[in-house]
Amino acid sequence: MTDRPHAELRLTADLAVLTVREGRLEVLVIRRGNEPFLGCPALPGGFVRADESVDETAVRELAEETGLTGLHLEQLEVFSDPRRDPRGRVVTVAYLAVAPDLPVPRAGSDAAGASWESVDRMLDGEADLAFDHARIMAAAVERARTKLEYTTLATAFCDEEFTIGDLRGVYEALWGTALDQRNFSRKVLNTDGFIVPTGRRTTSGLGRPAKLYRRGPATMLHPPMLRQAMHGTESPGHPADR
Amino acid sequence: MTDRPHAELRLTADLAVLTVREGRLEVLVIRRGNEPFLGCPALPGGFVRADESVDETAVRELAEETGLTGLHLEQLEVFSDPRRDPRGRVVTVAYLAVAPDLPVPRAGSDAAGASWESVDRMLDGEADLAFDHARIMAAAVERARTKLEYTTLATAFCDEEFTIGDLRGVYEALWGTALDQRNFSRKVLNTDGFIVPTGRRTTSGLGRPAKLYRRGPATMLHPPMLRQAMHGTESPGHPADR
DNA sequence: ACAAAAGTGTTGGACTTACACCCATGC
DNA sequence: GCATGGGTGTAAGTCCAACACTTTTGT
Missing domain, CATH: 3.90.79.10 (Nucleoside Triphosphate Pyrophosphohydrolase)
Incomplete structure (x- = not known):
């Protein structure tokens, strides 16, 4: 000193x-x-x-x-x-x-x-x-x-109420990979405290209305979300514009 | 500004x-x-x-x-x-x-x-x-x-050359849990780039001489080391002195 | 009817845990 | 011999990617 x-x-x-x-x-x-x-x-x-x-x-x-x-x-x-x-x-x-x-x-x-x-x-x-x-x-x-991967940070990118599709969109945008919608929702729903259902559903929008959720109390994810791409690999609907 | x-x-x-x-x-x-x-x-x-x-x-x-x-x-x-x-x-x-x-x-x-x-x-x-x-x-x-859990930081606690037992000791000391020696070594050895064998073995010490390793090039662990305890749980040989 | 998105069921493979068992050394 | 730690084999359980299939909406 x-x-x-x-x-x-x-x-x-x-x-x-x-x-x-x-x-x-x-x-x-x-x-x-x-x-x-x-x-x-x-x-x-x-x-x-x-x-x-x-x-x-x-x-x-x-x-x-x-x-x-x-x-x-x-x-x-x-x-x-x-x-x-x-x-x-x-x-x-x-x-x-x-x-x-x-x-x-x-x-x-x-x-x-x-x-x-x-x-x-x-x-x-x-x-x-x-x-x-x-x-x-x-x-x-x-x-x-x-x-x-290992925290619930993704929910901070979402509005107060969001669908599992919204959440998946966050992962896809940040990782630049397409994730399997079906496995993604199961994984998220099976992780205690990640998201909690609000009981409501989306009203507008294409396709079947989705359940709405809000952030759960968890901050760490056990087990982590794995970054693996689908067999098709590469980014989702929105191409990497450059 | x-x-x-x-x-x-x-x-x-x-x-x-x-x-x-x-x-x-x-x-x-x-x-x-x-x-x-x-x-x-x-x-x-x-x-x-x-x-x-x-x-x-x-x-x-x-x-x-x-x-x-x-x-x-x-x-x-x-x-x-x-x-x-x-x-x-x-x-x-x-x-x-x-x-x-x-x-x-x-x-x-x-x-x-x-x-x-x-x-x-x-x-x-x-x-x-x-x-x-x-x-x-x-x-x-x-x-x-x-x-x-998810990086190779544990090797920084070890000397230039170390055994898998040394590495396990680091995990046990920091996590306060006993880990299964047999599964631990397999997990570490199956993680590419975590540790690399030097060819040498320990000379002194109790029990069978152990192979020596040094840090590998990897910095992140995929998959992560999981924090699970053995069925017996609780800390290893050295009790939590307080 | 069709497209689009949500959601369920199922299967094979990978990984993990727990433990039996063998190896090599000091005392 | 036997205690001590290193190391291999293996079977049961769990998790997960992949994908077939159903549900519910808008147009």
Whole structure:
């Protein structure tokens, strides 16, 4: 404890907010309204205040910049390369946030605008994300993919009430594989506390009405959902657009 | 990006270094040589310097305070309650480090001393760990327990060369359950890339000499090691000392 | 009637558990 | 010899992928 920091250090929280829309994994990005990286897409986020924890910063910035509240939020990783921000020493705590398919969020006051964008497009190298936000986004996607296997995270992508088909759509969008509908529902229903029936059914929609469910009390899945593809392999109805 | 931090904020890296010794899960603690918490047990750690990433801070502090190098290191969680440090605003990035059963590390220059202590004793409420280090330690143990299931983390607790019995001892110490030796070795050997034989065998020791292995290239386990206990249940040879 | 989506039944194979039994060493 | 740990064989039970088939809706 002899060393003291030699230069001022600032701390931020940045959020990778993921959702599934029309079978595609999407991420919330803002357009930067200031230098550096003026006009570039970036993740929402901002500086930690003196009287708040970083977790509180994340919640506050999410609400301020995008109007979203009540999402699943978890710490992802700290990014602290001394040269990651041209303005000086800025360390960021990256968060993974998971949202249901919400109406396009309203633009906040800070950012020039916020919008859902395809994760594939943001990460294919053309998008010029600000700072190291491409790395943060990639870490968030990887974390979400992994956590689908052994936690109930997938339900955080769904509305309050959802069908097993909706839930399967989340897995298919994140894993890019088609899953067998029949085996999927059995597996989900046989996992205690994953989802609980509400008693209601879907009214509109093609095909036979589906039972509706909401999140159950479980957070960990035993046994895990396995990532195996169907014999037909490859992605579901919505092709991997690029 | 309008808000600027109002007060100076300092950033530290703190490490929960875990190992298994004599069938017990142990953690490396130092005795604090300064106020606050003078004389209390604490996790090794220190301030982030201007020109280094937090990951680099963790490696450096570990070497300086304990003499340990080359360990498995991973970010655990950021602890940032504004009142977690009586000296002012100090945010810490907690790390999980995993070490093989090394000789007692030499005391470093900063700390009054470093020693291995039983995790159970440190977390049973009597130990008066400094700051929020009990929470950090608990998070590290929980993370290590979980990661044993679906990653090859257990090999980081072993020496360069180890037997399957050594590896099983790691699982038993962390999970507090006895595992069937016969099924355990088959499971481990049937998981591609988990461990690779060196061709050598143990020379000394009770019973039939065991084949020696080293870590394989795999990092994730498919399928995961299941936490099931033997029918006899409960901990192995070394009773849960408390 | 047909397409589309939900849901049930069933079978073969993979994996797992529990345990019998054999191997190699120190004392 | 016998205790101690390493290692192989195997049968019963469980889980799961695959797929045939039925149900219920919209058009």
